[in-house]
Amino acid sequence: MGVTRRNFVKFAIGGVAGLHLTPLPYKLMDDIAIWTQNWPWVPVPPEGEFLSVKSVCGLCPGGCGIQVRKVDERAVKIEGRTDYPVNPGGICPSGMGGLQLLYDRDLRHTGPMKRVGPRGSGDFMEITWDEAIKTVAERIASLRKNAKTEALVSVDGNSKGSTLSLMIERLTKAAGSPNYVRMPSLEDTYEMGNLLMMGNNGPMAYDLENSDYVLSFGSGLLEGWGGPGRIMNAWAVLREKASKGGATVVQIESRASNTASKSDKWIAARPGTDAALALGIAHVIIRDNLYDQQFVSNYTSGFEKFKTMVLGQYSPEKIVDITGVGKEAIKAMADGFARAKAPVAIYGKGKGTLNGSLFEFMSVQALNALKGNINKPGGIIISDPLPLATLPAISPDGVAERGILTPRFDQAGTNKYPFAVSLINNLIDVINHSDKSPVDTLLVFSANPAFTLPDSGEVNRALKKIPFIVSFSPFRDETSFMADLVLPDHSYLEKTDDIVRPNGLQYQLYGLTRPVVKPVYNTRSAGDTIINIAKAVDTKTASSFPWKDYESVLKIRAKGLFDSGGGLVRYKGAEPAWKWKTASDGPDYKSFGDMWKKIKTDGLWYRKLMPSAIDSGIFKTASNRFEFFISQLELAVKDYPTAAPGGNRLKELGITVEGDAAFMPHYEGNHHHDEQLPLTMAPYEMVNLASGWAPSPPFAYKTIFDDQLLGSDSFAIINPGTASEFRIKQGDYIIIQSKACAVKARASLSHGAMPGVVYMPLGFGHTAYDEFIREKGVNPNLLIPPGKDPLSGHPVWWTTPVKIMKG
Incomplete structure (x- = not known):
């Protein structure tokens, strides 16, 4: 071949x-x-000693183990590690091309920079680190002196729970601001949904490797979903079982993606109707008494109300009209799921990084509860966070205490968004609807909101209104081009940092990156920079940062792993970590010093899969059960006043249904229908094209097909029938218009595209980086207008009304 x-x-x-x-x-x-x-540069490795250094990839939350080959002091190759449990041997294309993100000076900021040209131009002059840190510290000190500390905002794109995230939040609060804002993620949807239904927002994972029936609602398992290395391994396990008749994968997705094409069954449902389909499947399971009656009776609450709603409103006959999925297909999925020994229904579209719809997720989660497959082999796993040590609390002075108590700009946690923790889309709205930006100083870490957020035009308009922006990005991305000051972080190959439980992993694991080379440019670890800034602000702010350097903080937190007892710091691979255990392993270290030394060398501490029993208190709702009828939501409606006298509290929360159904998983319906915009734009993601904060290695562009990107033109996938309605042929230039804006692309006709839907790849359309990435295609985020998911308030990504015409 x-x-x-x-x-x-x-x-x-x-x-x-x-x-x-x-x-x-x-x-x-x-x-x-x-x-x-x-190329403007050609890497020529020097002659020298061949070395191999172990580390962990930090390009995404997947936390794959990597091995870096070096010639003398230059890294020349990255490959997957076979002695790492997450990804035995495999890494994704971006991980393989990580050396380009290390060495290419046109992709990276080579030192601290001060803007000298217009915002967005990328024109900077290099300054010293002392000047850069002094400038930021004086800005924060001025806000403290003038009692305007709430005007300091931090935007964080790092994984939740990581030590760097804790340090960013700590600096923000120690200075006196409540406005620590996170980039939206699927983790937000999981946490909010599980908090409402289970009272537990601890880490959740899908035990794919041990499942025998995977019902995937749009999850791009072969498009880089979750941790790509781990998921590829899980796919191999599932395919091996399938070859022996022991596993089935059903992909629900409107487009014939790689995952849909390689699954056992592809179900093409209309975009935005997954909640209705999940509840239609639930209808058949309940109607035919295929649910786990013992689990439902002993461990759930509100089932009778849920049963009445589902049987009354979500019959297969009704679901056909909503989703386009036939009755027989709905029945087959219900039978297959319910009769399997270890089924799991999984949720999270694309790569599983962008947030989804809250009620959609809860509808899918209801299927797992009906089967009772929670903390059982092959089901969903809810577990405790890693036992890392807690950092001491900050000791704010009067200025900081006053600032922390001021209302958040994004309204997260208020009556309007009672369950939200962070809403960056609301922050953008507040800035754009204010005569003067309430944000004076914006700190941006590991995030590129100017490119990755919906309605990128509005995001850029908001950034232009902010008086002072500081980027800590190592990359020359769109947001850093809007900054007044850049204090570049090291790349993941140049620093020590932690990865706290890689994305979607069902067992506890702590990963640690290590410097495999000396810093290539004049950059610094963001953790060290935060400590230096805090110490330079004033003595009170400095008192919350007593550590000499960032590695000291990492070591203090890791001490909690040792104190918890057990755990392994070496993986031999004889028995996969996802195999269920009844007793803990380890420890395989003698002391904390020994443990820390081995973690720094091998980048690993883990416990094999050993979840808590279902009756051990994992459900922490008011009823101490899994709740089909959500008591917290009912209280949020009844106990909070409406914004205006006589107002409708449900509508204020974005919920359009009435009665008991409002407090249960339900389908909100398609409220975006517009006769002027008759089609739907659905973005999609690819494993070989980065669509998040970090850029794609330029090598990855050589793996992209000519019907995805040709020259500088990206393609929108359209069904031939839809194309013929608009007299569009293969390769034609077309205009795609939404309420937000219009963009130009070329048409790629495919029978694997659902009629009436326009599919556009996420990751193209950069206006920054180097010549191999810049101005290649269009960014679909430009088309997505501001929208809020009901109840959660998070952005709406996956369905945008559009129209098309020949360009």
């Missing part, structure tokens, strides 16, 4: 099956040789 571009992607993510391939596959050698002749 030849190594085609398609096979390269397949092999790159297929290391889990023992396949190893260089990042320069032979088929692409000629193309790359020609391409690299145009």
Whole structure:
């Protein structure tokens, strides 16, 4: 079999099956040789000693183990580690190309920078670290002196619970601001939904490796979902079981994605109707008495109300009209799911990083409860957070105490958004609807909101109104181009940092990156920079940061792992970590010093899968049960006054249904229908194209097909029937228009696209970075207008009304 571009992607993510391939596959050698002749730089490794250094990838929350090959002091290759439990042997294309993100000076900020050109121009002059830290510290000190500390806002794109996130939040609060804001993520949807239904917002995972029936609601398992290395390994396990008749994967998705094409069954449901389909499946399960009656009776609350609603409102006949999925298909999914021994219904569209719809997630979660497969093999796993040590509380002075008590700009946690913790989309709205920005100083860490948030035009308008912006990005991204000052972080290959439980992992694991090379440019660890800034503000702010450096903080938190007892710091691979255990392993270290030394070397502390029993108190709702009828939501409606006399509290929360159904998982309906915008734009993600904060390695662009990107033109996928209505042919230029704006792309006709839907890839359309990434295609986020998910208040990503015309 030849190594085609398609096979390269397949092999790159297929290391889990023992396949190893260089990042320069032979088929692409000629193309790359020609391409690299145009590079402004050509890396030539020096002669020297060959070394191999173990670390952990930090490009996404997946936390894959990596091994970096070096010649002398230059890194020359990254590959997956076979001695790491998350991703035995496999890494994704972005991980393989990470060296470009390390060495390419056109992608990175090479030192602290001060803006000298217009915002967005990328024109900077390099300054010293002392000047940069002094400038930020004086800005914060001025806000404290003038009792305006709430005007300091931090935006954080790091994984929740990581030590760096805690330090960012700590600096914000120690200075006196409540406005620590996180970038939206699927984790937000999981936490809010599980808090409402289970009273528990602890880490949640899907035990895919032990499942025998996976019902996937749009999860791009082969598009980089969750931790790509781990999911590829899980896919291999599922496929091996399937070959023996022991596992089934059903993909519910409107487009024939890689995952849909390679699953056992593809169900094409209309975009935005997953909640209705999940409840239609629940209807059949309940109607035919296929649910786990013992679990429902002993461990759930509100089932009778849920049963009445589902049987009355979500019959297969009604669901057909809503979703376009046939009655027989609905019945087959219900039967397959209910009769399986270890089924799991999973949720999270695309790569599983962007937030979803809260009621949609809760509708899917209701299926898992009906089967009773919670903290059982192959189901959903709810577990305790990692036992990391807690940092001492800050000791705010009077100025900080006053500021912390001021209302948050984003309204998270207020009567309007009672269950939200952070709403950056609301922050953008508040800035744009104010005559003067309430934000004076914005600190941005590991995030690129100017590119990744919906309605990018409005985001940029808000950024332009903020007087002073500081970016800590190592990359020359769109948001850093809007900054007045850049204090660049190291890349993940140059620093020590933690990864607290990789995304979606069902067992406890603590990962630690290590510097595999000396810093290539004049950058610093963001953790160290935060400590230096705090110490330079004033003595009171400095008192909340008593540590000499960031590694000291990491070590203090890791002491909690040792104090908890047990755990392993070496993975031998004889028994996968996802195999269920009845007793803990380890420890395989002698002391905390020994444990920390081994973690720094191998980047690992973990406990094999051993979840809490279902009756051990994992349900922490008012009823101490899983709640189909959500008591916290009912209280939020009854106990809080309406914003205006005689107002409708449900509508204020964004809920359109009435009666008991409002307090249960339900389908909110399609309220975005517009005769002037008759089509739906649905963004999609690809494993070989980065769509989040970090850029794609330029090498990855050589794996993108010509019907996805050709020259500088990206393509929108359209069904041939839809295209013919507008007299559009393959390759035609088209205009795609929404309420937010209009963009130009080219048409790619495919029978794998649902009629009436326009599919656009996330990750193209950058206006920053180097010449190989900049101005390639269009960014679908430009088309997505401001919208709020009912109850959660989070952005709405996945369905945007549009119209198309020939361009």
